[in-house]
Amino acid sequence: MNSFMQRMIRVAGLLLLFGSETTWGQQADTAEVYANWRDRIAQIQVIDRQADTKAGLGSGFFTGQAGWVVTNYHVIAELVNEPGRYRARYLSDSDIKGDLELLAVDAVHDLALLRTDGLEQRPLELAADSPPKGTRLWSLGYPYDIGLTIVEGTYNGQLQKSLYDKLHFTGSINPGMSGGPTLNSKGEVVGVNVSTAGNQVSFLVPVQHVAALLERAENKAANEEQLNREVAHQLLENQQYILDRLFAEEVPLTRLNEFSVPAGLAPFINCWGNSQEEQENDLALVYYRCQTNDDIFLSGALTTGIIQYQHDLVSTKGLGALRFFRQLEKRSIYPQLRLNGDERSVSNYECQDGFVDQDKLPLKVTYCVRAYKKLTGLYDGFLNITSLTGNREALQSSMVLAGFSWENLNLFAKYFLKAYSWDPTGENRDE
């Protein structure tokens, strides 16, 4: 190479350096972000011990102390539930493989902290503040096991109708990217990839929860019992947090003909409704359904932290009383609201039923509960309510609660049921 050429390359290098320094404060190039931080990201593999192969995949990033890796709880949930069956492994960008140990979890915010068996990459820094809406961000991870990928997108602020704070990222986060970081132009972590609603509507766990997890974590592996105790404690705190927010205000009500029933109990509970007529069956239905959208993933078989309820106003023109109530019986056998769960995680339901007279409204009520097996002190509840007021019209409600303490389960069920009232004369109804 002649001296002219060498001089030209040096100039180009300086330009590049200048250009990149300019972009730190201004506009970073996606290729640069990728090149600069790619070695801080790893693929997280959950390995079935017997098959000795991948049973689940996600992403993670180095942060905090040496060898610490943060990912989503849902990526490594099987390590908490069945540590004898699964183990975790990382695969770095430079194809280094190694084992991971679980140090701490935050099941409510879907975070987990792991430690490598020796690989110590430089940690990513956590952003101190949320960026302004519209800021360009870059999400990194291993979608569909096809290698490390960078996705450019836009920060769109915090979700408004969410129980837990979540960030709205407009960019395509795909399966396998869960647990990967979303970075600002300085390479600081703004949030952790967690979920997507499709069409570039994606969600991040705010980095403050990562900071909190790093702060309370100890640099030693946690065993199954400690982890389950920790998760149970987090869920119990969480349900108390939910109920404190619910009980802080009067029960908002909605009217379904002669009945007044609980409506959207809080901003984080979404409600919608519609009506339909089943001409063939001579049944007309007006329904009102509400649910939280902040379910907590505990394992492939169990999701918790759920409040769902629905009110169905069922009526008929042509069916006699016996036939009409037979149809109501059938509707009750297979409830539309249902919680998941398998034999290892929850018990069977135990039920009681009876007649309840609530504020002159005669009701037939069935109440069922089940207990969590590993997460001691947590229960799920199911409430089924049918009005006994007329032969041609009935209100059928059901409600499910997942992951509540015994006391709070009963407290909420009572709070819900006591909100019902009946006004057959129409005197107290607004026109």
Added chain:
Amino acid sequence: MSEATVGSKTDSRSGVVEILNRSGQVLQRFMYGGGRISIGRAYDNDIIIGDAYVCPHHLRISSEGGKIVLEDLDSVNGTWHRKGRDRLQKTELPEDELLQFGHSQLRFRSLGTSVDPTRKDTARRGLFDMLGRTWMLPLAVGSCVLTLALGNILDNPRELSPGALATQIDYPLLGVMLWAGFWSLINRLIAHRANFKIHLSIASLAVVALFINGQGIPLIGFAFGWSESVAWIKTLGQILVTGTALIIHMKFVAHGRTWVQALGAGVFALIMMGIPQYEQLSQRSEFSSLPKLTPLLKPPAVRLVNGVSVEDFFSRADTLRQKLEKDAQE
């Protein structure tokens, strides 16, 4: 079966000659008063046997020296002790012993042979008598058809045309007919009478009783708020109805001892109704992520008890917690 007198004069060893078929059923009885009588297929015999394996002149019975003697007349298929291997030629006729000739049997009974005490004909009294009346069959089958139709209408939210309703009930009706046919066949085999109409009436009435049990118990359970025990009471009702129907069927088939019939019917009813129901109820202990609900919802007017307050209802919930703890320990 017929009875007649044969023989020339009364002998000190008089008695009755019984002709039986292969399965031991008595076909004919003849008074034997002494003298000589011939038995065979030919019409010039004293006792004529309609059995192709019997010779025209097969054997002879006579009185010799104060004894009654049987003599085989060189028949093709011979005369035998039923369990013996020796062909009889001429021998003293034993009392109460079956002798085989052709495909028929012969037994000599003395006049002093004891007979079973007279049995009461329960099948011709009360309900059993009614089952045989001509009006019972249309009444029972009609009620059964109405019951099946009503069951379908109650269970179906759509308006059913007569054709659709007929389609819904034809299979259950066919089942009732087959059931009655099965019992008629048994009746025919054992008692040589089919009694099909009676068995059809019994089966039809059982369907009506099962319907009343299936609809009535939940209504009562709802009225008094006993929904948790309704499934068991219904099962008990089903077993009782089925068991009773079986006993009545058996009464027409054979005159056995009532307690033996009741025991047999009970066991059969338990197998038929109890085991499937038990399996269904015991599946409730298998794991399910859904609450296993058997809701009882009837029109408000059926309710006969007052409801409790919300507080009182949830005060019972501690029992549920105790059950969950007990389940966890198990």
